[in-house]
Amino acid sequence: MKKKVLSGIQPSGKLHIGNYFGMIKRMVEYQESSDLFLFIANLHSLTTLQDKDRMKTMTLEAATDLLALGIDPCKCHFWVQSDVPEVAELTWILSCITPMGLMERAHSFKDKIAKGIKPNLGLFCYPALMTADILINQSEVIPVGKDQKQHVEMARDIAIKFNNQFGDVFTIPEPDILEDVAVVPGTDGQKMSKSYGNTIPIFDEPSVIKKAVMGIVTDSKGVDAPKAPEKCHVFALYKLFATAEERTSMAGEYRKGKIGYGDAKKALLERIQNTFEPFQKKRAELTARPKEVERILEEGAEKVRKITLKTLEQVRTATGLRY
Secondary structure, eight states, X not given: OOOEEEEEEOOOSOOBHHHIIIIXXXXXXXXXXXXXXXXXOHHXXXXXXXXXXXXXXXXXXXXXXXXXXTOOTTTSEEEEGGGOTHHHHXXXXXXXXXXXXXXXXXXXXXXXXXXXXXXXXXXXTHHHHHHXXXXXXXXXXXXXXXXXXXXXXXXXXXXXXXXHHXXXXXXOOEEEEOTTSOXXXXXXXXXXXXXXXXXXXXXXXXXXXXXXXXXXXXXXXXXXXXXXXXXXXXXXXXXHHSOHXXXXXXXXXXXXXXXXXXXXXXXXXXXXXXXXXXXXXXHHHHXXXXXXXXXXXXXXXXXXXXXXXXXXXXXXXXXXXXX
């Protein structure tokens, strides 16, 4: 039997190639090998995004983007978080058995406050909502980066505490730490991130994508000068798209001084265009049919609620709320 794998993505703006190689490509692979549960985490976004129109637009755009990039609702469970209200009720129930000290030790809350995000109760209780997302679907495997590992550990602690107190209701989830996911450099060499303004967008005008690629920071070595490919941001990005043979060939040209940074950027741009052009076409088709995307999300929520309602009934009975 395939294991249940759960992941969520916040609707936080235009997707870039760092998002694709860091998470989305892996989710497309998971839907072939596992029972994938993938949702648009708009309730999580509400902790920092409190503009009604932007929330609506970005939620639908995030769903459209994921469908265009290969998420298949026939091969996985795909929905919007707020369309499954059981998760909010479970969050409250779990909050009532979660020690304050556990929440106070969450690294993510401290990190966000350090970055200037105004604290609110939702931001503080973020791990409790994430725990409810995981447990209500009886998820078994949670793919996360190292920065989210603590949240999965907290979900395990809360699930074990509930089971010990009320009886075995929840599956104890296991983290799948994405150690081998490539760290995608941005145009300035830092990790690609919208907050750094160093992204290469997937779904934007060709001129915008070209400008981003041609603006990648390099050193000042001339065309004929030998270069170190392992120190070049352009080459680091090229490797994501190239075969092993192509990477070896390009690295050799770097070391022999047979290629300049301008031509390397053009080669990278060509790879980006060839890789994402089919996705861009599919996205244009989906954007022209927003009702179709909404239908997919509605059907996805209905399918998931058959599971979440069953779990919540078990929780209500175990805690005495179902009297």
